[in-house]
Amino acid sequence: MRKLVLLGAGYGNMRIMLRLLTKDLPDDIEITLVDRTPFHSLKTEFYGLAAGTVSDSEVRVALPIHDRLKVVGGEIIEIRPDEKCVYLDDGVQIKYDELVIGLGCEDNYHDVPGAAEYTYSIQTIGKSRIAHEKILGFGAGATIGIVGAGLSGIELASELRESRPDLNIKLFDRSPRILRDFPERLSNYVKGWFDDNNVDVVSNSNITKVEPNALYNHEETIPVDAVVWTAGIRPVAAVKNIDTEKDNSGRVVLNMYHQLPAYNDVYIVGDCASLPYAPSAQVAEEQAEQIVKILRAVWSGEALPDKMPEIKLKGFLGSLGKKQGFAYLADRTVTGRIARLLKSGVLWMYKWHNG
16 A cells, blocks of 8 residues: 555645545555644634633544544654654654655744743644633733734734733734734724723834743833743744755745655645745645645656646634634725624634534
8 A cells, every 4th residue: 555644633634634535535545644632623723722712622623534544643753754754752653655744833932032931832732721721820910921913912812802801911013013014904903903902012022031920022021920922933843853955934945846855755734834925724725735636646647737826825814802803805804793704604614624
């Protein structure tokens, strides 16, 4: 049997399984999925788990069941393309014929002293639980700092405000305005929501140090009871350690077929891939669609296309608590209740399509 190994049960590999595990799967193909958890986690919803507004069950999706899918639990510590082998922390070695790496990312602390030691994360379901437990234990009047005002930081701050109206929330943004790369109307709407709901947005911030109960913004010391870090991501260690070309962010440079240039049997999907787009679930899924077509062509002995189609993104959706939201779709800004309903609908459809 020819072995396709998928590392990580993220959005990209879930889409690959959805497309491959059909009646059209070649008879000689066996798929192995490796992940630390026996389910797919909805990473885009971890902010709700950390804020305490959703339960674990709402951010989990069951993995597919198929007679030619094997699920292996474990922590991946090394990937050796020259050996066509993946090494797990329990000593297990998994050989492959084709490999798709979709291991996602970890927080990028940008060498800020104390950030790794004294902040909480929402990068994994386990870390989001820990963040929730910490925040849950605070009494009224505690101050929570959120470093990073991208989509994750915005959604966490707004959801936490609805969950814990008794807390002081400070959202630190490096930019002069929220979502500065998008229309000012969108920025003004989000900033207006925060103003109306008493979330302190600290613009033009530069966090230089973190201590157990303090943040240093430029020269100012700000007392805090806890800090959640949402200020950037970087590839996980197992990907960083692969000897291949990477961009300035540490993401892996690929050829047009989403393969390692020196190892055409290794594909990268999702946050670890060097692409001209910000990492997102949508990008990973679009990549996955193309990887499936390439795999089918390789398995059938067909020539690969001379040119791959451009990945076209539909935009993005964000929430401001349970009732309001914002969206940028087809170069148009949508705000308010409609945007929130759109996001809820997309999430429902995703869960339905993935069983």
